[in-house]
Amino acid sequence: MGKILRINTKDKSFKFEEVPEEYAGLGGRALTSKMVLKEVPATCQPLGKFNKLVFAPGLLTGSPAANSGRLSAGAKSPLTNGIKESNAGGFAAQKLAKLGIAALVLEDKPEGNEFSTIVINNDGVEILPAGDLEKKGNYDVMESLWDKYGQKTAVLSIGQAGEQCLKGASINQADLNGRPGRAHGRGGLGAVMGAKKIKAIVIDDKGAPKSELADPEAFKAANKKWVNMLRSHPVSGEGLPAFGTAVLVNVINEAGAFPTKNFRTGRFEHAKEISGEKMAEVITERGGITSEGCHPGCVMKCSNVYNDKDGKVLTTGFEYETIWAMGAHTTIKDLDDIAMLDRLCDDYGMDTIEIGVTLGIAMEGGMIEWGDGKAAIELLEKVGAYAPEGKIIGNGALFTGGALGVDRVPEVKGQAFPAYDPRSCKGVGVTYATTPQGADHTAGYGVTANILGVGGNIDPHKKEGNIELSQNLQIATAAVDAAGLCLFVAFPVLDDADGVPTICEMLNARFGLSLTPDDVVALGKQILNDEKEFNRLAGFTKVHDQMPEMFKESFPPHDTTWDFSDDELANTLNF
């Protein structure tokens, strides 16, 4: 199942290793989390030499399976101080898989200040001075590297935020048009790459042998069923392609779970102005692209290209979470301002959720005015200017709250909340609190049965059933992340009894195995146990699975509160 490529960033050496027994059969998040647990001392400094940055394509990545091109990145997070897995689309996962690389590991840390670029292709590995890419944003970096190494090569890079080792820094991937619209956003992994002084990684699979399938016919049949399943579900087949993830703005707002003005109320009076419907209208009007895949082989195509008033590309991969964080959370209602904030985050390399929430905290602390999009843009530009304000903002919501003396910060384990209020969407609230990743909706997207009516219906305002919902989703998601599949396959998979068996059929046909759905569940649990064990060794206790004090406030319009006891949460994910 490929080799492990280890790059020592201190002495600029590299080596290919056989996958050892303890990592055999793992991919994506299963592999990054296992390697981080086994190889990174849990109490190490996240920006120090003992941390490692691990990239791993999923188990289905590199095969023809639809929507299987996600790349997992893992490390000890400088944001949460716990384990982190953050996955993204782009070209890198498939190219690494085709080069036979099961994991790419960046180790140690140089003593000097010069950045390097890593180039990986079928001939081997080069570690070159980054030269004039230093201090450049991701837009420039990717353009420059595509010019040099060819269009459609995979590029992973950090912008000014990662270079400064800010805890909100992302690792961005060139999207299908060579722009930094895809990101390993959460958990500050860009800062880990920055600490290791790696500016960019270029991956080219030219000349690599075609990846083998153990049973090509069986694979083809399973994948056909798979594609049909994805295309026929109303969310993955209709809603997402038409409006992108921003289709959720009106839905979540309607449900009263759309956190507005730093989680004070669940409805934003200007929701319509920043909705997916509105966005699609603007994109069409200005000649952008409403529907684009985040990686080759995607059949949902929920990404997009958003142009400015002059028809020039303003931003790409403009997502619901970003629009919420930069919009309702900050009460900014101008979609163009929000798009510019998204672009700046992509360019400087920052997580749009973390930084959007941070802008709201900056407003809470009086640094800028509520709803002032221009002021927010100016403030964010301080990151690119290496200015002190940028060193506050770029370090995320909790840090900015610390700088400004704000005690109302929506975060768990140091990571800012996504776009669903935990009081009025309790399934995802349980996930925020208990996932080893820090507050994260993708770790167990309870919005499904809470609000979207996918995979059942569980009252979002009541406790009943929501711990089980979150737990089951966390297990399933971990397995999906290990397969390298896009999280949104969950919509059809949750609604179709044939979903998980079909994934098993593809895995079995690829590797000649005989996995069953029970094995998938066991894999999901194993991943979560590895991650929990790392966090335990890093000093986490059940105290770190609690909600911040602010969620004791009653939340309009449904006047819900967070009412799970510490013990109820502490008993989640115990298997």
Add this chain to the structure above:
Amino acid sequence: MGKILRINTKDKSFKFEEVPEEYAGLGGRALTSKMVLKEVPATCQPLGKFNKLVFAPGLLTGSPAANSGRLSAGAKSPLTNGIKESNAGGFAAQKLAKLGIAALVLEDKPEGNEFSTIVINNDGVEILPAGDLEKKGNYDVMESLWDKYGQKTAVLSIGQAGEQCLKGASINQADLNGRPGRAHGRGGLGAVMGAKKIKAIVIDDKGAPKSELADPEAFKAANKKWVNMLRSHPVSGEGLPAFGTAVLVNVINEAGAFPTKNFRTGRFEHAKEISGEKMAEVITERGGITSEGCHPGCVMKCSNVYNDKDGKVLTTGFEYETIWAMGAHTTIKDLDDIAMLDRLCDDYGMDTIEIGVTLGIAMEGGMIEWGDGKAAIELLEKVGAYAPEGKIIGNGALFTGGALGVDRVPEVKGQAFPAYDPRSCKGVGVTYATTPQGADHTAGYGVTANILGVGGNIDPHKKEGNIELSQNLQIATAAVDAAGLCLFVAFPVLDDADGVPTICEMLNARFGLSLTPDDVVALGKQILNDEKEFNRLAGFTKVHDQMPEMFKESFPPHDTTWDFSDDELANTLNF
């Protein structure tokens, strides 16, 4: 034993309560830690409404016992997120005791932004608008309040740092001349006072009844013995009065344990220029005061007044820890620059250890140049200017390391190291790691037997005996802090078998008790257990009792390393 005065900072009400059974017989740190454990939810936001700020004079405070005028302040620390006790001299402890107030507790938190001043006297309590004291430094605040309420009234106040809720903020006390030379420095308690919007507390004991002694004759005899003991020991009777605490500069430098340039080496080539001997010379030359008590009734008088070149007061209470942190740690060698940095910390209300270490981190991160005193002064002035740089620096060393991507930060539990390298002074190193307070030398001053030859001799470079040394000192110190005694009484007490029995005699004569030295040890253990329990509930594990990664580096000139195992440290303070 007095009453508890509770002030609700939200509705500006107050009440006097009888001391309940569970707090009976406690004072100083014993009382603040017990109250924080019992009344503050361990997982609360330190700057939120559920935290409480507790002030308690010691058990001997208010009596004629020499050196018994220390006031303990306690809360959940915004710096460490654990329990905090920080004690200081000044007038407040004795005046509270004379007013019969066993503890003053600030509760809740106002919603508005206006600051208040609390005035406590024999007639009761007033909570008044702070008015034009807002945004003023402690020098102005204290001058203004002495003008209004009379010289020698006790003043506790916060400067601009506390108003901004910065984690390095102190609560300062008017010293004997009404300047802010005394501070509850460690742990950011100034930010807690700032969050509760209390700018200053004025305490006047005019008209209060004289405090009663159960056996005046016995007390007098014990105190006489006590004074003789303090005066006849070479450290408390000679070294400290002559050169202040800065007498340690040459001593610790000579021992090779004087951390220089962010803990890279144990000797500073310019140590003599910033030594206590040099300081005494400059003070004398410029007409300052070389020896002054930090509170009435002090017989050691290790405080001082340091004038500038024109003979004008530049700073007061100019201490070893400050001179080390602002000096050797940053490689600033100009004593006047260091004195100005001390003055700014007193004025803005910031812990000189935390902020001195922070300035070194700012140098490590390239914000200013190593050794540049003028640049350090300019940077510190950003705190008074409410500028973004100030919001970084004022939040301490770990925070500043986070802002600048520096992974070499000397801290445990978020609190910066004091002036002794743990590798070449292992007794105090064990204290840094294991005290519930976060890195703190005063919690168990192993320098005594390691370097000063007080209370025995234990090799500072070897592990043997140093866990026991730290543990015994931590127990003894907790009891000393409960008594309201100055920590430096430890020098004679450790060398004189009659030390602890004499303290017991004073306590017994004051309260009509029959305490023995065993009771004192039991009290010390109880305090530590209360503090550890709070931290456990707050989510601390043995992981938080470890040294940062940087102390794996070998430390010149003795080439020592930190070599205690996690388990060895985890078994400290287990009783």
